[in-house]
Amino acid sequence: MSSYPSSIEQVIQWFSRLPGIGYKSAERMVMKVLDMTPSDVDSFASALVEMKRAVRHCSLCNGIADKNICSVCSDSSRDDAQLCVVEASRDMIALERAGGYRGKYCVLGGKLSPLNGIGPEELGFDRMQDLVRARRVSEVIIATGSDVEGEATAVYASRLLKPLGIKVTRIAYGVPVGSSLDFADEATLMRALEGRREY
Amino acid sequence: MSSYPSSIEQVIQWFSRLPGIGYKSAERMVMKVLDMTPSDVDSFASALVEMKRAVRHCSLCNGIADKNICSVCSDSSRDDAQLCVVEASRDMIALERAGGYRGKYCVLGGKLSPLNGIGPEELGFDRMQDLVRARRVSEVIIATGSDVEGEATAVYASRLLKPLGIKVTRIAYGVPVGSSLDFADEATLMRALEGRREY
Missing domain, CATH: 1.10.8.420 (RecR Domain 1)
Structure with a gap:
């Protein structure tokens, strides 16, 4: 041939x-x-x-950077009291594109996935706890994915943070903005109902 | 941002x-x-x-090559009497993968498309005629696509070749092998009927 x-x-x-x-x-x-x-x-x-x-990893948040410390971590106008925990640098960039968030980040570098040999030691939970302790963080926002591994990672992170006595929140999952209800799948609609807010 | x-x-x-x-x-x-x-x-x-x-273009067939003359053109075991005219090098490679064809090729470098400014001068019709004259070709197989431009290119090529007094054929278009009739679109079925052969 x-x-x-x-x-x-x-x-x-x-x-x-x-x-x-x-x-x-x-x-x-x-x-x-x-x-x-x-x-x-x-x-x-x-x-x-x-x-x-x-390209290297930011020595503070573990996100992608071309310097030792990334542009978000080195931005002194941003709020040290909020820490957003994400799986990957891409998620951090997506949140930055959305704008509005003025706190800082911690990139875990993946999600818990025992079947693929990814346990807590492989992810940046130590980094997360260190950042919380070093910075007087008042709220940790957990923004891992809504799949099973992302949820497990979120629960694991929240359990580690509870003893530190700070507020731990999870981003909302629900019907995407601009989409109509009948296009949303059942799991998303359940989450949207569970996460309802009072006017 | x-x-x-x-x-x-x-x-x-x-x-x-x-x-x-x-x-x-x-x-x-x-x-x-x-x-x-x-x-x-x-x-x-x-x-x-x-x-x-x-990578350069073969100086004979205009196909892709890493030498001055491509491996098909330089293969002396192949039949000089058959010349298959295709739009692009990719088509030549696809036919070679299918195997079975032992003649040579001429790559036109595109298809007639007046709206995109591609007229006969932009394509390798001169090359095609030169190859036919130089090689005592007995059959030219036109294997351009079945879209409007591919058909126009095929008709144009066949009119150029007719005065040279050689056999000019067009590859068959019809129902793909392994596919069932009810999946084929109407144009394909029409072509399959038109191109029917006697047992």
Whole structure:
């Protein structure tokens, strides 16, 4: 079977390792890269290497940063009294995009998932407790996902925080804004009812 | 709005330029790249640059190659008397994967599409005629797509070839193998009926 020259086959293999990309998509991506100018391909390649070189984890919140301390942690105008606990840097960025939250973050680096060998030691619970103790945090907002592992992680975190005598809250799960009730699944509607608030 | 460090944002922009990749997918791809080892990222980046450097168009068929003449054109065991005309290198690779065809190819480099400014001059019709004349081709198989532009390209090519007095054929369009009739759309069924063959 004749197929692509090996240099192309290799890039297809690299693209195929990315999430959601199968062989066919990788093929189309390679064709697009071949259509770029050589200097664009050079810039693309150096951007990859430069990103990997520059990006590290913030030594305070464990979020993604290109300095030792990320822009949120180093922002003195933000409120040290609120700490939002998320699974991953992506969640932190999503909350930052939404705007409105002026506290700080702690990135756990995943969620409890015993079947995948991820126990409490693999996640940043120690970091979370250290931050709470060091900063006189008055409220910890737990913003892990609503799947089983995310819920388990939230419960575990709340139990660790209870002895510290601070307010622990969980973000609301319910019907998304802009969506109609009949599109929401049953679990979401149950959560929306449970989480109802008085006018 | 706080967001990713600029080195990450840049790679997200590069990935977003690839076909089928939006911002969210690019974000997930970047996270995957950040999880790779630095040496893997280096290899990924050099594979891109190396591919762009190595890949050229075959000087005979215009297909993708890493040498001046591609592996199909330089294969002396293949039949010079058959020439298969396709739109793009991808189509040539797909036919090669299917196996069975032992002739050679001519890659047009696109399809007629006046609305996008692609006329006959932009495509490899001269190359096609040159190959036919130089090689004593006895049959040209036109394997452009079945969409309107692909059909127009096929008709145009067949009119150019008719004066040369050779057999010109079009690949069959019909019900895909393994699929049932009731899943096929009406246009496909019409083509399957039109293209019926006697036992």
